[in-house]
Amino acid sequence: MSVHIGAEQGQIAERVLMPGDPLRAKWIAETFLEDAVCYTQVRGMLGFTGRWKGVEVSVQGSGMGMPSAAIYTHELITEYGARTLIRVGSCGALTDELRLGDVVAAIGSATDSNMNRVRFDGLIDYAPVADFGLLRTAVDVAAGRGTPITVGPILAADAFYTDRPDLYDSLADYGILAVEMESAALYTIAARHRARALTVLTVSDHIKRGEKLGAQEREQGFTRMVEIGLDTAIA
């Protein structure tokens, strides 16, 4: 029984969807999974296991930011044997190519987090990347569903409220599509343990245009993302 999840062995599936928001985990379990059972409420970070198209899948809230996401990723993999981890989150668009509600798959994550500098003694700028097989599957799944998906690099930031919006402009110049707050930790820890990880996001804000998704569009956008995540997880 792990410190932060506290589930019994066997209660968590090998395939896990990871939203940051624990209430999104609840919504996913109640909306998409058959026979979903809640296996943790520790710190209010809800986790559920049920079935999608007959295959066991878990959905575990990971909180906001890399210190929190790293804890859940680590425990899911090392204590519960999770092998396929797909983050389903929201992001702020940095590029004009993206519109509110668009779905993004993160091929890799630039980050301002210090975690990998500590890991590699400041000597290497490690490049956290998605599992290629999962990414390819997600693109195929999205095409099969008729959902446009934009694949590219993103920024995993420590701060939601930044004092350096100028850096967002520079990153956009270098092809970074959007900003969120967990993917670099997910990709790094999954790689360390030879697990597969992918981040799929819905554009909830446009940073440059100052736009925000409304409640109904948010739910529709998240539905498309979650269905891609679930189909990819079981493929």
Ligand SMILES: O=P(O)(O)O[C@H]1O[C@H](CO)[C@@H](O)[C@H]1O
């Ligand atoms: O929608 P989620 O998955 O929480 O992801 C994004 O939303 C939170 C910030 O509002 C951060 O966790 C960020 O990564």
Ligand SMILES: O=c1cc[nH]c(=O)[nH]1
């Ligand atoms: O991390 C995030 C998530 C959504 N929107 C943002 O601007 N940042």
